[in-house]
Amino acid sequence: MALKPCCRILFHGRNSAFYGFPSPKCHLPYTNSQSSFRFNYAHYPKLYSNLPRLSGFGCVSDRTRKPFCAPSLNWSQSRVLYRTCNGGVGRDVHVIRRVASDVFNYSTSIETVVNERNFERIYVQGANAEPLVVERFDKDESIGRDEESRAEDDGGNVNKDNSKGLHTAGVLNSVKEESAVEKEAWKLLQNAVVSYCGNPIGTVAANDPADKQPLNYDQVFLRDFVPSALAFLLKGEAEIVRNFLLHTLQLQSWEKTVDCYSPGQGLMPASFKVRSVPLDENKFEEVLDPDFGESAIGRVAPVDSGLWWIILLRAYGKITGDYTLQERVDVQTGIKLILNLCLSDGFDMFPTLLVTDGSCMIDRRMGIHGHPLEIQALFYSALRCSREMLSADEGSKNLVRAINDRLSALSFHVREYYWVDMKKINEIYRYKTEEYSTDATNKFNIYPEQIPHWLVDWIPEKGGYLIGNLQPAHMDFRFFTLGNLWSIVSSLGTPRQNKAVLNLIEDKWDDLMGHMPIKICYPALEYEEWRIITGSDPKNTPWSYHNGGSWPTLLWQFTLACMKMGRPELARKAVDLAEKRLPLDSWPEYYDTRNGKFIGKQARLYQTWSIAGYLTSKMLLDNPEIASLLYWEEDYELLEICVCALRDSGRIKCSRGAAKSQILV
Numbered sequence: 001m002a003l004k005p006c007c008r009i010l011f012h013g014r015n016s017a018f019y020g021f022p023s024p025k026c027h028l029p030y031t032n033s034q035s036s037f038r039f040n041y042a043h044y045p046k047l048y049s050n051l052p053r054l055s056g057f058g059c060v061s062d063r064t065r066k067p068f069c070a071p072s073l074n075w076s077q078s079r080v081l082y083r084t085c086n087g088g089v090g091r092d093v094h095v096i097r098r099v100a101s102d103v104f105n106y107s108t109s110i111e112t113v114v115n116e117r118n119f120e121r122i123y124v125q126g127a128n129a130e131p132l133v134v135e136r137f138d139k140d141e142s143i144g145r146d147e148e149s150r151a152e153d154d155g156g157n158v159n160k161d162n163s164k165g166l167h168t169a170g171v172l173n174s175v176k177e178e179s180a181v182e183k184e185a186w187k188l189l190q191n192a193v194v195s196y197c198g199n200p201i202g203t204v205a206a207n208d209p210a211d212k213q214p215l216n217y218d219q220v221f222l223r224d225f226v227p228s229a230l231a232f233l234l235k236g237e238a239e240i241v242r243n244f245l246l247h248t249l250q251l252q253s254w255e256k257t258v259d260c261y262s263p264g265q266g267l268m269p270a271s272f273k274v275r276s277v278p279l280d281e282n283k284f285e286e287v288l289d290p291d292f293g294e295s296a297i298g299r300v301a302p303v304d305s306g307l308w309w310i311i312l313l314r315a316y317g318k319i320t321g322d323y324t325l326q327e328r329v330d331v332q333t334g335i336k337l338i339l340n341l342c343l344s345d346g347f348d349m350f351p352t353l354l355v356t357d358g359s360c361m362i363d364r365r366m367g368i369h370g371h372p373l374e375i376q377a378l379f380y381s382a383l384r385c386s387r388e389m390l391s392a393d394e395g396s397k398n399l400v401r402a403i404n405d406r407l408s409a410l411s412f413h414v415r416e417y418y419w420v421d422m423k424k425i426n427e428i429y430r431y432k433t434e435e436y437s438t439d440a441t442n443k444f445n446i447y448p449e450q451i452p453h454w455l456v457d458w459i460p461e462k463g464g465y466l467i468g469n470l471q472p473a474h475m476d477f478r479f480f481t482l483g484n485l486w487s488i489v490s491s492l493g494t495p496r497q498n499k500a501v502l503n504l505i506e507d508k509w510d511d512l513m514g515h516m517p518i519k520i521c522y523p524a525l526e527y528e529e530w531r532i533i534t535g536s537d538p539k540n541t542p543w544s545y546h547n548g549g550s551w552p553t554l555l556w557q558f559t560l561a562c563m564k565m566g567r568p569e570l571a572r573k574a575v576d577l578a579e580k581r582l583p584l585d586s587w588p589e590y591y592d593t594r595n596g597k598f599i600g601k602q603a604r605l606y607q608t609w610s611i612a613g614y615l616t617s618k619m620l621l622d623n624p625e626i627a628s629l630l631y632w633e634e635d636y637e638l639l640e641i642c643v644c645a646l647r648d649s650g651r652i653k654c655s656r657g658a659a660k661s662q663i664l665v
């Protein structure tokens, strides 16, 4: 008889998270008595850090001290076994009960606070072995009841009750006969599906059987899964997306496991792998092993993961009509943790998110540390998504207010200071420097000498774009495609700016599309710049990979942007281009050279998000109504807030009367 794998989650950290929820398809004899044990430890960091040493932990921390690291043989592999199937039952019951009891001995409450505005406090209530329920301080009876009933559907039972509401059939208005290329793409996408305890949970990044060194391309990347998820959702296959959202939620961490340092709670992993771990007596269990950057090349922080997770959660609701998922208490808490992390105060002076290099799709050194556009556009979208999804109650009122404030400040900042077109470049060209005052025109002290030579020739009469990054005395004038496309999709840009970005792409078609859509950024860093900014990265040589390579996956975002702006013909042109080459070239990850002529030097073949990006583009083009669920129009109320805030603070005088003119465009 084939053994069923058991299910758990691996944590490499010293004070790693663990969970007390049953996993799908692993029904244990004690399910009834334990099924109400639905406390998600991942969401209770302080609580967790107060736990005494448990088997598998190499690090102990208490309420007042930072975790210290006790070397252990098992150090990098330290785990908490919180449940197994097939025989481990007795032991696991014991572990769970002991943890539950320890929880109550060592901690009573935690709170999450954003910007000291005390958005919401969450605490844990219960007694030994009693069901644990998440409640709010400002208790509202109906909310409590609601949450309890939602919490019945615990993190492990992700495929059951709530999927009843799924509109799994007939999602597409237009179901056309699939072409041979589409059929092939679907087959490849299905082959890339990863299962966990017998259920689909994501897709591997690449699935090339000939690749003997997959590195981490055999993992499920959160950002890579988004186009796969959309393709599945559009096809009416929602289960995999639901599983993905719930299981990655369980992986959500409050800790970084690099060099004894803990980050803010709410971080989502860059990727995870389903591992098979042998147990005694020829048994094995499946475990989810997340990577928060501690194994990633360059140890990069996956800032975009949580933002994508929120964006996908909204898309799931919109496409399936199943809003019960986003209403669940654990999901609501997950959203809040991500937001808390993004909205917490730091040393930052701008409404944009401050991040390290490589914290997004470009996940290695490329000179995008600071306030890269891609992160800002995803941040803006995630805020808009969250505002829609947060349950409207007293507990989230302050959070929603903070979201609105940030949305208006962020859009003002990006629209005003990231935007370049002929007129703006000419303004910068004539900037005075060293202006000391609150109403300086050249606020960031940009030296006109920074305007690169290529830009002077390149900028078209008609059209413009949002620059890649803005810091004191630094404008990164490179065109970054994902940030610009996602600014269109989310309406981070003004309607006029959004239109102008597409005009620019059309005007610069040969540069940005060439033989294969779409350049990840333009132009490439060359010579000294490449040496200094990338650190002589041999993978990011000029016009390769992140440094001006062409990435087919960006096709779906381009399609969505074009559809929003009423230019589907532009998207079709790009899809046609890609369709001719992708299957012949075995669906590469990226293309090299100035106009995307060659398959990338180190590009993986059968790259899942290249395949899924193509399929999603095709389906979106055929179903404009569904596409319209995935983009946002201008929010005029936000603009009002922005103008009012400027007026109240006496700073209505901005360099281009931006807020007001933003309303007019």
Ligand code: GLC
Residues within 6 Å of the ligand: 205, 217, 221, 223, 224, 360, 361, 362, 363
């Ligand atoms: C590369 C890409 C990154 C992607 C990963 C897996 O590292 O830069 O964006 O998520 O591959 O495909």
